[in-house]
Amino acid sequence: MDNNTVLVTENIKSYYVLDVGGSKKVVKAVDDVNLTIRKNEIYGIAGESGCGKTTLMKTLYALMNPPLRFMGGKVIYYRDDQEIDILSLSKEERRKLRWEYIAYIPQGAMSIFNPVIKLKETYRDFLDSHLSGKTRDEIFEIAREHIKELGLPIKVLEAYPHQLSGGMRQRVAIALAGLLKPAVIFADEPTTALDVVVQRGVVQLLKDIQESLKNTIILVTHDMGIHANISDRMAIMYAGKIIEEAETKEIFYNPLHPYTRFLINSLPKFGDKGVRASAPGNPPSLANLPTGCPFHPRCPEKTDICTREVPELVQTGEEHKTACWLVSKGDE
Amino acid sequence: MKPLIEIENLRKEFFLGSILSRDKIVAVDNISFKINPAEIFTLAGESGCGKTTVARMILGFEEPTAGRIIYSKESSDNKEPVWFTQGIQAIFQNPFETFNPLRKVEHYLFETVYNYKLAESQEKAREIINSKLESVGLSYEEVAGKYPSEFSGGQLQRISIARALLTDPGLLIADEPVSMVDASIRMSIVNLFKKLKEELQMSILYITHDLATAYYMSGQIAIMFRGHIMEMGPVEKVLMEPAHPYTKLLRESIPEADPAKKWTDRISISDLESDEYLRKGCKFAGRCPEAQDKCKEHTPEAAYIDDVFVKCHLYSG
Ligand SMILES: Nc1ncnc2c1ncn2[C@@H]1O[C@H](COP(=O)(O)OP(=O)(O)OP(=O)(O)O)[C@@H](O)[C@H]1O
Ligand SMILES: Nc1ncnc2c1ncn2[C@@H]1O[C@H](COP(=O)(O)OP(=O)(O)OP(=O)(O)O)[C@@H](O)[C@H]1O
Ligand SMILES: [Mg+2]
Ligand SMILES: [Mg+2]
Numbered sequence: 001m002d003n004n005t006v007l008v009t010e011n012i013k014s015y016y017v018l019d020v021g022g023s024k025k026v027v028k029a030v031d032d033v034n035l036t037i038r039k040n041e042i043y044g045i046a047g048e049s050g051c052g053k054t055t056l057m058k059t060l061y062a063l064m065n066p067p068l069r070f071m072g073g074k075v076i077y078y079r080d081d082q083e084i085d086i087l088s089l090s091k092e093e094r095r096k097l098r099w100e101y102i103a104y105i106p107q108g109a110m111s112i113f114n115p116v117i118k119l120k121e122t123y124r125d126f127l128d129s130h131l132s133g134k135t136r137d138e139i140f141e142i143a144r145e146h147i148k149e150l151g152l153p154i155k156v157l158e159a160y161p162h163q164l165s166g167g168m169r170q171r172v173a174i175a176l177a178g179l180l181k182p183a184v185i186f187a188d189e190p191t192t193a194l195d196v197v198v199q200r201g202v203v204q205l206l207k208d209i210q211e212s213l214k215n216t217i218i219l220v221t222h223d224m225g226i227h228a229n230i231s232d233r234m235a236i237m238y239a240g241k242i243i244e245e246a247e248t249k250e251i252f253y254n255p256l257h258p259y260t261r262f263l264i265n266s267l268p269k270f271g272d273k274g275v276r277a278s279a280p281g282n283p284p285s286l287a288n289l290p291t292g293c294p295f296h297p298r299c300p301e302k303t304d305i306c307t308r309e310v311p312e313l314v315q316t317g318e319e320h321k322t323a324c325w326l327v328s329k330g331d332e
Numbered sequence: 333m334k335p336l337i338e339i340e341n342l343r344k345e346f347f348l349g350s351i352l353s354r355d356k357i358v359a360v361d362n363i364s365f366k367i368n369p370a371e372i373f374t375l376a377g378e379s380g381c382g383k384t385t386v387a388r389m390i391l392g393f394e395e396p397t398a399g400r401i402i403y404s405k406e407s408s409d410n411k412e413p414v415w416f417t418q419g420i421q422a423i424f425q426n427p428f429e430t431f432n433p434l435r436k437v438e439h440y441l442f443e444t445v446y447n448y449k450l451a452e453s454q455e456k457a458r459e460i461i462n463s464k465l466e467s468v469g470l471s472y473e474e475v476a477g478k479y480p481s482e483f484s485g486g487q488l489q490r491i492s493i494a495r496a497l498l499t500d501p502g503l504l505i506a507d508e509p510v511s512m513v514d515a516s517i518r519m520s521i522v523n524l525f526k527k528l529k530e531e532l533q534m535s536i537l538y539i540t541h542d543l544a545t546a547y548y549m550s551g552q553i554a555i556m557f558r559g560h561i562m563e564m565g566p567v568e569k570v571l572m573e574p575a576h577p578y579t580k581l582l583r584e585s586i587p588e589a590d591p592a593k594k595w596t597d598r599i600s601i602s603d604l605e606s607d608e609y610l611r612k613g614c615k616f617a618g619r620c621p622e623a624q625d626k627c628k629e630h631t632p633e634a635a636y637i638d639d640v641f642v643k644c645h646l647y648s649g
Contacts, residue, residue: 018481020479027481046514047514048484048514048516048517049484049485049486049512049513049514049517050484050485155607163606165379165380166379166380167379167380192511192512193379193425193508193511193512193541194379194541195376195377195378195379195381195541195582196541196543196582196585196586196587197378197581197582197585197599198378198379199541199585199587200585200587200595200599201599203587203595204595204598204599222513222514222515223587224515224589225586225587225588225589226587228587228588228589228590228591228593228594229587229588229591229594229595230594248591249591249592252589252590252591253591262516263514263515263516264589266515266516266518266519267515267544267589268519268522268544268545268547268548269544270544270547270571270572270586271572273547273548275523276519276523276548277519278515278516278517278518278519278520278523279516282484282486282487283484283486285482285483285484287481287482
C-alpha cells in the first residue's frame, strides 16, 4: 500500500438478517464492496435511496448492531506505519479509535448529543475522555476557541441540543467531529432537509475542517450539487454495490454506467422546464436481488450476459472504475 | 379565477421554553397568499422559517393565533370545517416514518377508505385503492401483503401519495416530500405531481428547500424568512430575477450539479434562530449585504414590482 492510502476495504459484506413471521430474510445492504480511500481527500458517495450508503458507513466505522451483521471481508486503516484491521479489534480498542482517529456524524446528527445537557457539557465530555489534566475552565476555553475559530456563535455552548435549528445542530456536530483532529471523518447526509443557504454553510465548514486538518472526509449525500461542489473523487452505489468510481469531474462529464447517466441527466436545471426523465422502473429489493447485474431490469442497454452474471468493478480509464458489461467487455 | 384556498393574515405565536421563558416568537407573521385550482404553489425559505407551521394550520393541526383560512367558500371561522378532513390531504417528508415497519402497508390504505366511509365492501375498497395506486404508477397487486421494508423510499412515498388521493382532495399539501430521496426518485415524484395537476386539476402546496424542482413544476412561489413572506410571485420572476436580497442569496446558494461551478466566496453564518426571530425591523437585516439603518429599526412595508410582492426597504421607498 502506498503511504497515500488511509483506508482499504476488501470484499466487505454487511447484511440485515431479519425474522419476518417465522421465516428468515436477508437484506444484502453492503455486498462485496472494495474501496481505496486516500489521505487528504473528500471522498463522496452517492446513490439511490436505500442502496446501502448508511450501512456502508457503519461498517467502515465498525458500528454494527443486530439485525445488521458483518458477513465477511476486511476494513483496514493505515495509521502511520500501522495496519489496523478494525473489525478484528475488541470493543475497547475500537472505542479508543473513535473521535480521535475516526469520527462519525450520523444521519440527522441528533444521536451524538446528550439531550439533557448543555452543549458546553457535551464538549467537556468529549475532551475529558481524551485530554487529561485540564480544569473545567480550561476545557470550556478550548471549546469557546474552537467554536469561534469555526465561525459559529459562542452562544450555542449555553444551549441544549433541541434549542438549535437543524442546521446549527448539524454544524455543531461537524465541529465536534473535527475537535480531536481525526484522520477520517464520516458525514452521513449532513445537508439533507436544510435550506440551501444553511447547506452552503455546512459545506463551507466541512471544507474548512478538511483544509486545516488535511485529513479525509467521507461524505454521503444524494445531492449531486453538493458532490459537485466539494467531493474530490466519488463513488456511485446501487443495490449494495459500488457501480462506478472516478474523480468527481469524470462522474459528471463522462459517466459510463447507465445508472450514473440517468442520475446525472435527471437533475433539473434552472431556465429549462423541459421534461426530465428519471430511470425507468424501481430499484430492486435488497432482500430479493435479480440475477446478474442488479440494474439490468431497468437498463435500456442490457444484453444477455447482464441478466446472468454480476459485472465486477474494473478499471475503465485512468482513475475511473465501472461495473458494467457494456464497458468492461471490450478491455479483456 | 376564483382561488381554491385563501390565506389571510395568518399568524402563529409560540412561547419559547426554559431559557427565555417570557419571550415569544412569531413563527408565522401575518402572511397572506392564494392558491388557484390546478396550481402548484411553492413555499420555500430558510430552515425553521415557519413553513411547516403554515401547513399545520391549514390542516387544522395547529390553531392560528390570528388570521383566516378560506377553502372553497368555507372559512376557518366556522367551527370544525369539513375540509380539514376531506378536501385537503397531506404527505410528509420521511416516507419511512409514515409507515409502521410491523404493519403491512395496505392496512393504511384500507384504514383511510373505511375512516372516510369511501366504500362499504372490501371489494369496492380494493377497487378504489387500486385505481389510486395506478395513478401513482403502482397497482394493488404490487402492494398487497407487503411490509414497508419491502419497498424503496420512492415507492413508499408514492404509496403515501396514493393514500392522500383516496378522498379526491382539491389540495394536496406536500411538506418536503422529496428531501430524503435521490435525484432519480425525486424526479419521478415531481413528474407525478405535474400529472396530478394536469389530469386531475389538483392543486398542490409544495413545501421544499429544493428550488430546482420548485422552478420545474410550480407556477407561483413564496419565499419565507423568519415568519415573513419576503418575496412572492411567478417562479420565472422570483427565481430567475430575484428582487429581495434574501432571495438573491438563496438563489446563489443553490449548489449547481457541475464541478466547474463551485462556490468560491464565503457566506456569513446566521445567528441562533431565536435571535433572528426576536430581532427588530427586517429579520434579514443582520445578514443582508444591503442593510441600511432603517432596516434594523422598522419592518418594511410590502411593495409590488409588477406582479411580484416584495417586503424590503429597497423597494418600499
Ligand atoms: N434495521 C434494519 N432492518 C432491516 N433492514 C434495514 C435496516 N436498516 C436498513 N435496512 C435496509 O437496508 C438497506 C440499506 O439501508 P441504508 O440505510 O444503508 O440505505 P441508504 O443508502 O443510507 O438510504 P437513504 O438514502 O434512505 O439514507 C435498505 O433497503 C433498508 O431498507
Ligand atoms: N410547537 C412549537 N413550540 C415552540 N416553537 C415551535 C413549535 N413548532 C415550531 N416552533 C418554532 O417555530 C419556528 C418555525 O418552525 P417550522 O417547523 O414551521 O419551520 P420550517 O420552515 O418548517 O422549518 P424546516 O425547513 O426546518 O422544516 C421554528 O423556530 C421552530 O423552532
Ligand atoms: Mg442513509
Ligand atoms: Mg418543516
